Amino acid sequence: MSRRIGLAELPAYAAGSRLFATGATESSFRLTLDWARSLAGQGVELVAAGELAPGTRCAAVTLAGSMIALSEQLPGGDEPAGAVRTLERGLGEPVGAVVALNLAAENALIPLIAAATLDVPLVDGDGTGRVFPLVEQTTFTLAGIGAAPLALAGASGELVLLDTVPGRVEELLRPLVLAVGGWAVAACYPMSARDLAGAQVAGTVSRLLEAGRPESARPSAVPFGMRTLCEGRIMAVEGSPRRDTGPSLPSLPSSIVVEESQGLRRLVRLEAYNEIVLALADGAVVATTPDQICMVSTRDGAVVDVDRAVPGMDVEVIVVKAAPVWHTERGLELGGPRAFGLVL
């Protein structure tokens, strides 16, 4: 049964999208939310993939690039529609529904903006069940659906249609995003509703709407479980001035050291490439990607990004269990430690 996400539902949708969102900035989130609010008056239809006609062409919509860049170079307003229209021109057929690549903060709002602008439904699901830094790290890829053709719309009016073989998208996409200013809206993974139904992590938009209600607890946002790794204080943040992980990863590696405030008072080292991909406690591996590792401020409950971590912050380190498909051999290959250059 379909329902709508309008002005009344937007606050819960936005709040739910931030519960485990890494990579967001306050400024870019606020502007994206204000933008969504200005378009959500009529409401966007939320549908299960199975409710669409099986042949309906669907596309994933996401922000690509840097949220700080978005917060400095504001959108012109037509990027989401521009990306989808450009993809349609490449496909030669219209897109009948959009789906989120992931539902973390701005990436939950941009597909909503696209759906509102294009007057098409938003599918109740997403392509990761969490968030990964690379466009091809999705359950769609695991299901054999290619990210390309992929259309990109930049804030200065640039429209780019990219077509290539699977596995090459990230390498080509990253310099394009930098060339258009550091961020862009991407429309990708063109697929039928039938294929989408089998490839997505289903029901995550509904879960997010539920989890974003004021009375909801944080664990209600996670379908596969979570655990607290430690509570402690950030003692050091170390950024590497040198890239040694190959050209496809979008940032420099950095490390965060957290001293546990209770119990064994372990030193927990978090290794990050945009996302935290590895946690070591007194040198022993205690969590790795594809599970999501994030720091949550004990002061205000907000997720602390790697970009913003500073010594002295008190944080809870949380591990969110990834969808089962990420723990398969193929899933680990795509989103496990080796995908980030870590050999354990």
Place this chain on the structure above:
Amino acid sequence: MILGVALGRPTPVAVVVRDGALVAIVASGAHRARAGARAACVAVDLAETPMAPVAAIRVAGRCPAVLGPMAGRPEVPGVATIVCGGHRLTGRELAPLDTEAVRRFVAGCGLADFAVTAAGSPAVPDHELAVAEIIAAEMPGARITLSYESGRPGLREREEDTVRSAALRPQAARIADETARELPGLPIYFARTAGGLVSATYFCRAPLVCRLGGTASAARGRAALSGDLSPGAGPPEGTLRDGGPPGWEHAGSGPERAAYLDAVAAAYGATLTGPVAEVERIVRARGGEELDRRLREIRDEALTRVVSAGAAPGSATVTASAVNPLSFLPDGLYWARITATGATP
């Protein structure tokens, strides 16, 4: 000896502080206590209504109306425009600055308080500086507030802060003038909302950092006086002489007493910190050596700023710094935040 002054009552309350101890309260005019003082630290909350009208200039590309300058901010009157220009965080120019559009706006806006915010100015402030030059040439005497001085990434938030600061400048100038008249020849500092002091000159240029300086100072003063300033309490103890300082008899009773105690706490709290300056910048550096060099430049800028905020040059020191690599941007882009502090001369 330092004077602490709390504004906001019909008559300012001043306290005399020696070696960190509150030794006297002067309830009927700070000028009576100025003899022998080496500086005055002022605690004041700035009123946000009415705000002075501001001419806001955003240097950036187009955007939806809801994201426009001053959108959804009816509390700040004035006019706004977007002119072409600005930079990406990588340093590349988004578009050449539309200098003619700036001139037209300045000539036609009818206002003298300007707030200028350019895309990318935490990395490259050139277009903000160029707009300031045009305004100064077109309208000598205009008050110009530039966003890059705060350096906070996030165009809309930085712009909002810049506009609010510009709107507070006439009020700040009036307060600074009145205080200088009351305490002629004495170096005057104003308490920041986030702790620390700035010089009167800096207060006039960027008053938003002091908007709740009175409230913040009162909290600090109360904490330092061990909470003895509750309305029902006797004279503050601890740092005070037995029986309370001279002037305590003005405390009165009831609501007036509570307000008086707040003012005493604020005046005292303002004297307990020194000048502070913060610098935020987006920097690009290829390799560790270049990063170290850029960070040294930012540290120098922070030290210079804290001296210009009133610190004795020998006392200025960097007390906090944070440097984080920026994700999903080209190699070598960092967000640097440096805080410098010092002591009053």
